[in-house]
Amino acid sequence: MAAGSDDIQALIALMARLPGLGPRSARRIVLQLITRRDSQMIQLAQLLDRVAAGARECLTCGNITDRDTCAICADPARATGEICVVQDVADLWALERGGAFRGRYHVLGGTLSALDEIGPEDLRIPDLLTRIEEDRTAEVILALPATVDGQTTAHYIADALADTAVAVTGLAQGVPIGGELDYLDDGTITAALRARRRI
Amino acid sequence: MAAGSDDIQALIALMARLPGLGPRSARRIVLQLITRRDSQMIQLAQLLDRVAAGARECLTCGNITDRDTCAICADPARATGEICVVQDVADLWALERGGAFRGRYHVLGGTLSALDEIGPEDLRIPDLLTRIEEDRTAEVILALPATVDGQTTAHYIADALADTAVAVTGLAQGVPIGGELDYLDDGTITAALRARRRI
Structure with a gap:
């Protein structure tokens, strides 16, 4: 040995x-x-x-915390009427490191997947819809991955909120800051070109 | 947070x-x-x-163990009269994974270094010399790194054993198994050429 x-x-x-x-x-x-x-x-x-x-999940948003309600959900300054929907806690932490978003989050715990038989009830989607109604949320930002499952999930949530007054937005797609065009995939370049803006 | x-x-x-x-x-x-x-x-x-x-160090060889004497030092089948001297426990484990050496080890805990003021007393070198004498060791294999400090340490130990009957050997240097000549450094190619053997 x-x-x-x-x-x-x-x-x-x-x-x-x-x-x-x-x-x-x-x-x-x-x-x-x-x-x-x-x-x-x-x-x-x-x-x-x-x-x-x-460690346990925040009862409101699903973030990892050591209390019933995480520091973000407990902070009254963050009741901006915006909810940012993310796939998992790692993505929430990444957005918090950026520091640009001052609203609250909702962690789905995955994405819809026909292949893996993951439906809306397996994720925190029903909780999200209840929460949006109860909190009188103004805007839902879908910060979901740009994969097929991620975009399916985004469409599902947008559809569920279609008849409400809630504004549903998604993260902009385009060239990453500091990114070289030569190294980008065709899909990203096409998306960046389509969404071009006046300077 | x-x-x-x-x-x-x-x-x-x-x-x-x-x-x-x-x-x-x-x-x-x-x-x-x-x-x-x-x-x-x-x-x-x-x-x-x-x-x-x-976890603690084997009192004989310096290997990490959960007893006073490690499994290798306690195994009578490994009293082959050969001691393989290594820099640290990671190197001992690497040699054991190879499985080619059936003798015992001695872990120095580092190499001599003028720059870092590490002398023979800071390593397990005095213990090694005592052990070689007491155990009537036949061969000491210096499996030390091919760095300046590693080779200085090897020379120091070889000098200290010069007047004894112990055979002092070192690992062969040459082309690694599966190694491509094109990717090897000049020093290794030169060493492999100098130590060439009849096939």
Whole structure:
């Protein structure tokens, strides 16, 4: 048994299953953790324990939080009448890092998918429709992925809100900031050209 | 506060400091762990706790183990009279994965370095010399990195054993298995040419 002990082997195997890691990077991480036991390993174990015990979904929007209502839903300054609909919490965090959106979010928990038999009831779509009605929302921004399933989901939500007074918008598509045209796919270039603006 | 709670933020920051990870991959890992709390997160916390409590260095060779003597040093079949000297535990594990070496190891814990003021007493070199004498070792294989510091360390150990009957050897240098000549550095090609063998 090369790698120390059964526990060390199990730890490497578990680490190797995390996204972006493999056996080699997991071994490096575990070796570093063992040599930095007090400053990293014990701290990591404690934080994992605390987060595992405390983390749950915000009852309103589905963001991850350690309370019933997340910090964004609890902040009265963010009651702007805008709800940004995202696929998952990673996308919510990405939008928050941008810092441009000051309204609230709604995490669907996935996208509609005929192939994987995911219907509206499997996502947080009924909650969204109830929430829009109750909160008298003015605008719903669909920040869903530009994939087939993402766009199907966006269309489904837009259809469901067609008879209401709510404005439904989507993120603009075009050339990314700092993006080189030469490296962009044809679809993005076509979309950017169609949506061209006067300078 | 976008990312859930202070504990989640702290967990991401700690994860991002592990080798090979950054803020983005740490966020992905933490999000996956939260969604797989029972199957991964709690298990990971427990394993980290157990390894932090149990892991220590083998008193003989410096390998990481959960006992005083590692499995390799405790295995009588591996008392072949050969000691393979390695820089760190990662290198020991790499050699064990190869499975070609059936003797025992000695982990130096680094290499000599004038720049970083690392002398023989800062490494496990005195222990190595005592061990070679006491065990009546026949051969010492220096499997040290092909860097300046690694080779300085190898020369230092070879010098210290010059007046003994111990055979001191080093790993062969040459073309890696499956290596394309075109992609190899000049030093490796020169070394492989000098050490050419009759087929």
